[in-house]
Amino acid sequence: MKAFPAYIDLRGRPVLILGGGAAALAKARLMLAAGAKLTLIAADFAPETKAELETQARLIAREPVAADIEASVLVFIADTEESEAWRWAEVARLAGVLLNVVDQPELCDFTTPSIVDRGRVTVSISTGGAAPVLGKRLRADIEALLPPRLGALAEFADRYRDTVKATIAPEERRTFWEEFFDGPIAAQILAGDEARAHEAMLALVNRPQAEEKxxxxxxxxxxxxxxxxxxxxxxxxxxxxxxxxxxxxxxxxxxxxxxxxxxxxxxxxxxxxxxxxxxxxxxxxxxxxxxxxxxxxxxxxxxxxxxxxxxxxxxxxxxxxxxxxxxxxTAATGCAAAANMALTHRDHAQAVTFVTGHAKGEADPALDWSALAALKNTLVVYMGVTKAETIAAKLIEHGRGRDTPVAVIENGTRENQKIVKGALGYLAHLITASEIKGPALLVIGEVAALADGETLIDIIARQRAAA
CATH class of the missing domain: 3.40.1010.10 (Tetrapyrrole methylase, N-terminal domain)
Incomplete structure (x- = not known):
């Protein structure tokens, strides 16, 4: 470990930033989020820095003096000439004030990490200034893994710490909290249902711990x-x-x-x-x-x-x-995207209907074929491969054109996905020729013509060439 990570309570404490440009503004946002009493000193302030900070921090337009640094808990140097940065870094060292100089790690007593902020839960990632972009990428990965309401969960647990101390024996508290964070009350909080979570928590802390959980x-x-x-x-x-x-x-x-x-x-x-x-x-x-x-x-x-x-x-x-x-x-949207096919399209379909081609036992699906044929929009059939011939026949019988485009997507979005397309009247032949077994999705409607994939002619030509 090259540097020791520590969390400093800056609420109401004086922090100084030397600089008035974009880098100074970025550091200012961090310090304000931490509750610091913030001062920025610069000969000139960028318009965006002044506009954002003039009501949240002291902005002093002059050259800094040693007393400014000596009165601070932390000092940041940003948007400053290198020679000036070295000068004020020496002043900070003599004053015993912790210093951060933007983009000059050799002058820094501390570095600012990439931060994942979840209220009472804070995660920081640092590369010690060696690879800031890597730190930001790691932050993005961690952001994706942590629930947005994790801070609310920590706040909730904090509210009940004294209650748990008063009702749960010391030797059982660790187990209690481990079960709490893995249990349904924590899930309710993360889902935003704090009212029921409070009711459940009160019941939990007041019941005998030997009861079945x-x-x-x-x-x-x-x-x-x-x-x-x-x-x-x-x-x-x-x-x-x-x-x-x-x-x-x-x-x-x-x-x-x-x-x-x-x-x-x-x-x-x-x-x-x-x-x-x-x-x-x-x-x-x-x-x-x-x-x-x-x-x-x-x-x-x-x-x-x-x-x-x-x-x-x-x-x-x-x-x-x-x-x-x-x-x-759902399979319809995932498979359609895999085939580069829009399920709705202003020129072809203003609606999409999802149905299942699977009925109980071996029976034909009990669908309103007249209504489905009359829609003239996109029809997506789940689990319809084995009944594809019946589905096509029923739709054609009730008025859907034999030449209506269809697409069949097997194992959509996976490495072994297969996409074929043709006309409704040849749907069963298309499935047989392409040896589709399922799981597969049938898409029926004008948008199917836009899908990627082989046609029946392509399949026959490929099979003949292989023979």
Whole structure:
């Protein structure tokens, strides 16, 4: 460790900045955020510096003197000639005042780190002035991992510190707080529901600690498959989960992002092959939560778009299990983007309709074909590969043109994605010729003509050339 990191309470304490340009303004913003009593001294101030700071700090238009530095806790030198910086650095050293000189680390007693500010939670990253850009990149990475309301969580915990001391035995407090930060009350605060969090916290601190504790379930959308399309919130939950129940459409790349020691259970379903019945999935979620575990129910796409997330939410609420929902990028938008195809377009479609091509057992989907054919906008069919011939026939029978463009996207956003396109009348032939098995999405409408991908003619020509 080249430099010791420390946090200084600057509230109401005198801090001096020598300089009046852009670099001085940047340091001033940091000091004002820390509550310092701020003074800037410069022969001249840039207009933007003066406009922003004249009501928040003392701006003195003159040359500095030694007494200015001696009266300060910290001194920053910015927008100053190098010879002047060396001069005032020597004054600061003689006065025993800590000094930072912008872009001259050899003169600095301290450096200002890249900061992630979450109120009562502050994270700082420093390279000791060696690579400031690297520090900023690391800050961006950490920003993505920390919930926006993390500061509110720290404030909440601080409000209950004395209450916990008064009601929880000293040997049990550490365990209490560890369970609190991993539990449903913390999740409520991070979700913005502080009113219910206060009610739950009061009940928690007043109940016997030997009682059975309840965990929480997070129903999480994993997106269409590309791990880069996983939401930041979903990533955080995966890295905190004790137990993960995941579906068939969740990619290995996304599972690899989960906490290494988390228990993982495959509960996927395929057509006519439900590896784990829905009722058993719901029972497992309830059982794990009642064991006090933090459970993630991980689903491909978005859990509330043909994902049966609503059924699981209802079952968990009926069992009085704390449950939270984290949306994901649904297959329609993810796959359309992968095919460079807009689902709506001012010249082609002013609306988009999502339907499922999957019915119970082997039955045909029970859809209002007349209404769907009459829309003349974009129709997106989930789980429609095995019933593609029936879907096309029904739409054509009820008035949709045989030449309506269609696109079929298999494994959209993944490395093995396949995109083909053609006409509605040849949809079944297109799927057969391209050997699409699923999971795949059918897009029907004028926008499908804009998709990337092979046509039936391209596929036949490629197969003949290979033969």
């Amino acid at each position: 309840t965990g929480a379930v997070h129903i999480v959308g994993a997106g269409p498959g590309d791990p880069d399309l996983l939401t930041i919130k979903a990533l955080r939950l995966l890295q905190r989960a004790d137990v993960i129940l995941y579906d068939r459409l969740v990619s290995d790349e996304i599972l690899s992002l989960a906490r290494r020691d988390a228990e993982r259970f495959y509960v996927g379903k395929a057509k006519s092959n439900h590896a784990v019945p829905q009722e058993e999935i719901e029972a497992r979620l309830i059982e794990f939560a009642r064991q006090g575990k933090m459970v993630v129910r991980l689903k491909g796409g978005d859990p509330f778009v043909f994902g049966r997330g609503g059924e699981e939410l209802e079952a968990l609420r009926n069992a009085n299990i704390p449950v939270f929902v984290c949306p994901g990028v």
